[in-house]
Amino acid sequence: MEESGLAAEITELFEGIGLKPPAEQEGTLIAVSPIDGSKLASFRRATPAMADEAIKRAQTAFLEWRETPAPRRGELIRQYGDLVRDNKEPLSRILSIDCGKSLAEARGEIQEVIDICEYAVGLSRQLFGLQIACERPGHRMAEAWHPVGVFAQISAFNFPAAVWSWGTMVALVCGNAAIWKPSEKAPLTALACGGLLDQVINRFEDAPANLSQVMLGDGAIGRVLADDRRIAVISATGSTTMGRDVAGRVAARLGRSILELGGNNAAIVTPNADMDLAIEGCVFGAAGTAGQRCTTMRRLIVHEDIHDEFLDRMRQGYGQLRVGSPLDESAHVGPLIDQAAFEGMQAALDAAREQGGQIWGGERVLEDAFPGAFYARPAIAAMPGQTPIVLTETFAPILYVMKYRDLEEAIALNNAAPQGLSSSIFSTDMRETELFLSHAGSDCGIANVNIGTSGAEIGGAFGGEKDTGGGRASGSDTWKNYMRRSTNTINYSSQLNLAQGLKFGASAA
Numbered sequence: 001m002e003e004s005g006l007a008a009e010i011t012e013l014f015e016g017i018g019l020k021p022p023a024e025q026e027g028t029l030i031a032v033s034p035i036d037g038s039k040l041a042s043f044r045r046a047t048p049a050m051a052d053e054a055i056k057r058a059q060t061a062f063l064e065w066r067e068t069p070a071p072r073r074g075e076l077i078r079q080y081g082d083l084v085r086d087n088k089e090p091l092s093r094i095l096s097i098d099c100g101k102s103l104a105e106a107r108g109e110i111q112e113v114i115d116i117c118e119y120a121v122g123l124s125r126q127l128f129g130l131q132i133a134c135e136r137p138g139h140r141m142a143e144a145w146h147p148v149g150v151f152a153q154i155s156a157f158n159f160p161a162a163v164w165s166w167g168t169m170v171a172l173v174c175g176n177a178a179i180w181k182p183s184e185k186a187p188l189t190a191l192a193c194g195g196l197l198d199q200v201i202n203r204f205e206d207a208p209a210n211l212s213q214v215m216l217g218d219g220a221i222g223r224v225l226a227d228d229r230r231i232a233v234i235s236a237t238g239s240t241t242m243g244r245d246v247a248g249r250v251a252a253r254l255g256r257s258i259l260e261l262g263g264n265n266a267a268i269v270t271p272n273a274d275m276d277l278a279i280e281g282c283v284f285g286a287a288g289t290a291g292q293r294c295t296t297m298r299r300l301i302v303h304e305d306i307h308d309e310f311l312d313r314m315r316q317g318y319g320q321l322r323v324g325s326p327l328d329e330s331a332h333v334g335p336l337i338d339q340a341a342f343e344g345m346q347a348a349l350d351a352a353r354e355q356g357g358q359i360w361g362g363e364r365v366l367e368d369a370f371p372g373a374f375y376a377r378p379a380i381a382a383m384p385g386q387t388p389i390v391l392t393e394t395f396a397p398i399l400y401v402m403k404y405r406d407l408e409e410a411i412a413l414n415n416a417a418p419q420g421l422s423s424s425i426f427s428t429d430m431r432e433t434e435l436f437l438s439h440a441g442s443d444c445g446i447a448n449v450n451i452g453t454s455g456a457e458i459g460g461a462f463g464g465e466k467d468t469g470g471g472r473a474s475g476s477d478t479w480k481n482y483m484r485r486s487t488n489t490i491n492y493s494s495q496l497n498l499a500q501g502l503k504f505g506a507s508a509a
């Protein structure tokens with residue numbers, strides 16, 4: 001495989017942030033840039049024996065770290081957030097070269113890491129339990145939250161930094177030790193973000209060594225982590241196929257998993273929508289990040305009265321999109337992650353045609369400029385209905401457009417997907433939007449009004465239902481997923497009163 005100037009740039013970027021450049025090892029794990037298909041570095045894959053050692057080290061670190069008061073743990077995360085802020089530009093460039101995300105979106109993702117650090121710092125003084133009314137006189141009942149142990153994060157290629165930070169920054173503040181198994185398709189971002197965290201841990205007086213570890217490898221090492229009962233909580237982000245495997249393995253050992261899996265997100269556009277705003281929201285939602293966000297808009301359900309005009313305007317919007325290198329700031333749409341993703345896109349478009357769809361776009365472009373990479377024009381597929389391919393998540397920029405007649409039908413179409421991650425409605429009619437948000441509305445973990453399906457903020461719980469896995473990461477009260485709950489009943493009287501008025505032995509006399 002060819003090397004290009006990108007490998008040299010990666011070396012410079014790593015040195016610039018005070019990290020050893022990713023070494024050329026004997027390994028078989030090869031980091032390839034989706035920008036031009038060139039080799040960036042190669043690595044040794046973690047073996048089960050290496051995973052065993054890493055988990056032992058993490059267990060030792062955990063026992064020490066849980067003794068550090070939570071606000072002090074927050075101070076470590078504050079220092080890490082500052083370091084990421086100072087290195088935002090080089091980290092964004094590494095991320096862009098590593099996973100092919102546009103520089104603007106890469107900056108947004110690194111900003112998300114900074115934001116989650118700030119959130120976790122605040123949380124470090126807010127890990128609270130409840131005081132609960134107790135039926136027995138002279139007793140007090142309360143719940144306490146304690147660190148849970150070793151936390152492992154398996155992450156997907158498309159958010160190679162943010163997803164890790166959602167889990168790991170919170171898990172560390174909660175007093176756990178962390179192991180990260182990043183995607184084999186985007187390992188450099190993990191080495192950079194994990195390497196900077198090591199710098200902070202190494203100079204932080206109260207932080208044990210090996211508090212955070214990065215383990216490179218593919219699904220095989222992910223399965224080792226899923227099977228290991230010493231991993232108290234495992235968060236896995238990726239495809240539903242991966243999640244089913246991880247869920248089964250973790251359930252078999254009665255462990256705890258947080259699953260953030262595939263999405264097949266729809267937007268409903270009603271005749272009462274602000275059309276300009278809806279077009280803008282739908283073009284970005286469907287074509288941004290080259291359709292490689294879990295929250296990418298993949299289905300568009302448009303009222304029959306406005307369907308044809310809306311479709312025309314969407315096509316005009318798509319016509320203005322520039323496909324190009326993510327490092328070229330004038331490009332809107334970057335490459336697909338690899339050849340398999342491009343082939344998956346073509347297969348889905350063929351299936352859509354067979355199922356009665358009319359397709360615009362989808363063809364490979366920039367093949368002369370980047371023969372080793374896979375750039376495709378985002379596709380729109382006007383469908384006769386919600387056919388099987390529409391109900392399948394294809395991780396590429398394909399937007400399926402369908403008609404509806406009444407809102408209940410549109411909501412039923414939205415909810416018919418096996419996945420339940422994100423959804424939105426474009427309407428200025430309060431009756432329509434409130435129905436969509438109600439218990440009888442969207443069944444997804446995320447339901448938006450007058451914005452697209454993507455672009456969540458870190459303060460809200462993130463995740464979805466059904467085939468999306470049911471997990472929640474990031475904001476709201478999701479920190480509870482990273483701790484164990486202890487219910488405490490304290491008797492401060494001199495009587496042994498039993499609950500439910502039970503009399504036993506001497507107390508029954």
Ligand code: NAD
Binds near residue numbers: 154157217237468
């Ligand atoms: P993927 O499932 O191929 O890989 C994700 C991660 O899981 C990688 O680190 C991989 O090595 C690991 N893995 C694969 N098989 C495994 C197994 N059997 N056991 C343990 N680990 C295993 O996904 P991808 O192609 O990297 O990412 C795209 C998918 O991720 C899409 O389906 C997308 O919707 C989803 N995604 C979901 C979210 C979310 O928050 N819901 C966020 C980002 C991506």
